[in-house]
Amino acid sequence: MKLESLDFENNEMMPSKFTCDGQDINPCLIIEDIPENTKRLALIMEDPDAPMGIWIHWIVFNIHVTETIEENSVPGTQGTNDFRKLEYGGPCPPSGTHRYFFKIFALDEKLHINEGCKKKELEEAMEGHILATAELIGLYSRENKE
DSSP states (O other): OEEEOSSOOTTEEOOGGGSTTTTOOOOOEEEESOOTTOOEEEEEEEETTSTTSOEEEEEEEEEESOSEEOTTOOOSEEOOOTTSOSSOOOOOOSSSEEEEEEEEEEESSOOOOOTTOOHHHHHHHHTTOEEEEEEEEEEEEGGGOO
16 A cells, blocks of 8 residues: 655655644545555554654544545544644644654454544554555654745
């Protein structure tokens, strides 16, 4: 499986449009080579460079199988991010350049967990049901805004 965006290349700077300095909306994501028996997709966006440890920016699960997650969309059921919200929270690093990992999971079943779940609950529900994964890394620094 492969994950990319039309808005930025892997390991390249994300446009400020998708951050707290811009419109704070999710970028368009393109998913390729989804396994044939995939029933649902799940997505986690996180920042491993946050001062307090991994910071969760977006959790979405039970996404119907699709090759495109549209910009500024809610493609499935959302979990609670570390901003304590049920929505995309864009990059907003306090200093330096941070990495933002978009991780997509192809699942063999619909998950039976509730909206607002945390990352740990999602990971536990996905256990044993992941057919494939892919990731895309975007970079952002508030010092280098567009």
